[in-house]
Amino acid sequence: MSTSLHAHVVEHLGSRIVGGQIPRGSILLAAELEEKLQVSRSVIREAIRVLAQSGLVTSTKRVGIRVLGAESWNPYDTQVIRWRLVSEQKGTQLRSLTELRISVEPMAAELAAEVAPENMRKELMMISAQMSHYGRQGDLHKFLELDIRFHSLVLAASGNEMFANLATPIGAILRGRTELGLMPERPHEEALLWHQSVSDAISNSDSAGARKNMESIMRRTHNEICSLWEGQPRVFVDPPKEPR
Amino acid sequence: MSTSLHAHVVEHLGSRIVGGQIPRGSILLAAELEEKLQVSRSVIREAIRVLAQSGLVTSTKRVGIRVLGAESWNPYDTQVIRWRLVSEQKGTQLRSLTELRISVEPMAAELAAEVAPENMRKELMMISAQMSHYGRQGDLHKFLELDIRFHSLVLAASGNEMFANLATPIGAILRGRTELGLMPERPHEEALLWHQSVSDAISNSDSAGARKNMESIMRRTHNEICSLWEGQPRVFVDPPKEPR
DNA sequence: TGACACCAATCTGTGCAGGCATAAAAATAA
């Protein structure tokens, strides 16, 4: 076993809960899991703690480990996102993430134009130049990696750690989009120019320009993939009753 | 003890790490923690698992439990946010959250106008009416609770669970703003009208209007509290090197 | 002498097994 044992248990249970094989409301007993997964109590307990933190289960005395419904899951948990992306809720997850990035990336570009450190502005210029090159050449694989790097960099250059932290799931979206063949066989010239303009604007501290061009990119992105979740139902959670 | 033991340990260690009393790079030993906190190994281990998931520590054999720096912390973890809000990084945390809500709430309002269920539209109308009433009356406490409910509702009514999940930290921002006396002694008439207009627009499925008025609210909000983080340094994290 | 590869000691987290305490649901009595 290379990775730790309890991580395997987390993976096993987490993917099954998110995937729907273990339906909401199920009651798991630590003793049963011990036997079924052939691990000791301590491993089970640590795994349950982790799952509880992600909002997948709660464990209460005398009743057991209750599996919670999707509305309790922490939607920013990277594992939850990963599990959802390979489940039937894939469409819903893609929609949420895409709406989030449409909201965030223009602001990130605007901020980056104001506060990005010099080396990041330089790297952005390099990346967008390479994107144009490989894009016109039709090298989709290389283009994808550059695209991911580009958007991650803009998010990081905003100096907002919450923005920066979205890089990984957004990268997953971009990968998924090309894997599903939702990318044109050769990037649109327009898109190449917009990326170029974003990095130009950031380099010139032109925050309005950075935002405007990033908004253009987001608009096209949305149009390209919104067909994926056509008809997927929306989830409405009751807002938290004022605690404390 | 009403709450569980391991939760106390998580709280103890987490708040100290985020608060800076336990500096990055420190090495904690499970045995020492056992003795210092007077709890057993199992409790320590479960707590460490939870802290590790939040990115506060990693534990490796032969070396111990290493305390990680702020760039590794999960910025969407509710506990991390809570701890940061009572630490010296309060300004940075407020800025990140505010920038995020400025990005997200206009989009949430726009979506809500398109997809919100009828009961949520109704409640929004009620809330905004009450906000006007108590606001003009100068009842800041009542106004605050309504304001929190209003924004939480819009986020929930967007049908995007990632948006909806921001309600709690955003509520914390709003509470903090009034506690710090950053609210005018009586809400501006303008702000009351904007809230009213947002709920009107959502009720009438006028997505453009909902967005526009929410943007106005966000602009004013930003101006009212951006003084809090004047001069706070920004954190630039390296974007994740493409995995897989 | 000095550089380097290799091996053994040691330290610390990880996992296992079993024990008792306790809280909360369920059943029973009042």
Added chain:
DNA sequence: TTATTTTTATGCCTGCACAGATTGGTGTCA
């Protein structure tokens, strides 16, 4: 209905064995 007892699964503790990483020493060769 209300109060009390019983039941039962989790919470917490402890002793032990193991795995894997660091460290230091040993030996070889240049």
